[in-house]
Amino acid sequence: MATVRGRYDVDFNKSPKDEINASYLLVSCERCGSAQLLGVDIFDAEDDLLQVVWPKSSTGDLNAAIPGPLIREMRQAHSCFKTKAYTAAAVMVRRTLEGLCAEQGTTPKKPLFNGLKELRDSGKIEGRLFDWAQALRVIGNQGAHFSTTAVTREDAADALALAEALLDYVYVFTARYAEFEQRRASKSANTSPNADT
Structure with missing residues (x-):
C-alpha cells in the first residue's frame, strides 16, 4: 500500500495531441515511509502494469529471508514474464514450488502434489495457501x-503474485509472527500479576 506523491507523464514523440507514452508515479510506502518510483509503458497496451523503476533491489522485490535458490527461480520467472x-x-x-518443497524437507522425488500435501499436513501452509499452491502447480x-x-x-x-505470497508466508510472516509471540510471552512473564490490565 502506497500514497502517490507525484506524477510525471512523458510524450517522447512531442505529439501535438499530447499523447502520453509513459507515466511515472513517485509513491511513499504507508508502512515504512520509503520512496519508490513506479513506471508504466503506455506504448504496450498489453503490458500496462506498474513496475518498480527505483530503487532496484538485488533480490527484486523478494524478502532476503527467502532462500537464495528460490529467489533465483523467481527472478527467472519475472524475466520470462517481462519478455x-x-x-x-x-x-x-x-520450479519454485518444487524448490519450496525441497527446502522445507518434504519427501524427495515425490510428485509435486504430494510435496504440497506434506507442507499442508505438517502445518507449514494452511488451507487457502494449499489451494493457491495447487492452482500454481x-x-x-x-x-x-x-x-x-x-x-x-x-x-x-497471477502465478507470480501467488508464488510470492506463498514464499512470504512461509519464510517471512511465519517467522515474524513467531518473533511477535515470543516477545509478547516474554513481556507477560515480566508483568507483575497485580498489574492493571
Whole structure:
C-alpha cells in the first residue's frame, strides 16, 4: 500500500495531441515511509502494469529471508514474464514450488502434489495457501507439457503474485509472527500479576 506523491507523464514523440507514452508515479510506502518510483509503458497496451523503476533491489522485490535458490527461480520467472514468455514464467513458478518443497524437507522425488500435501499436513501452509499452491502447480503443468492452450498473461501474472505470497508466508510472516509471540510471552512473564490490565 502506497500514497502517490507525484506524477510525471512523458510524450517522447512531442505529439501535438499530447499523447502520453509513459507515466511515472513517485509513491511513499504507508508502512515504512520509503520512496519508490513506479513506471508504466503506455506504448504496450498489453503490458500496462506498474513496475518498480527505483530503487532496484538485488533480490527484486523478494524478502532476503527467502532462500537464495528460490529467489533465483523467481527472478527467472519475472524475466520470462517481462519478455512476454508467459508459458516459461509459469514453468519457473512451478520450479519454485518444487524448490519450496525441497527446502522445507518434504519427501524427495515425490510428485509435486504430494510435496504440497506434506507442507499442508505438517502445518507449514494452511488451507487457502494449499489451494493457491495447487492452482500454481496446475498452471505450471500447463506450461511444462505441450498443449494447444497457451498460458495467458493474466495467468502468468497471477502465478507470480501467488508464488510470492506463498514464499512470504512461509519464510517471512511465519517467522515474524513467531518473533511477535515470543516477545509478547516474554513481556507477560515480566508483568507483575497485580498489574492493571
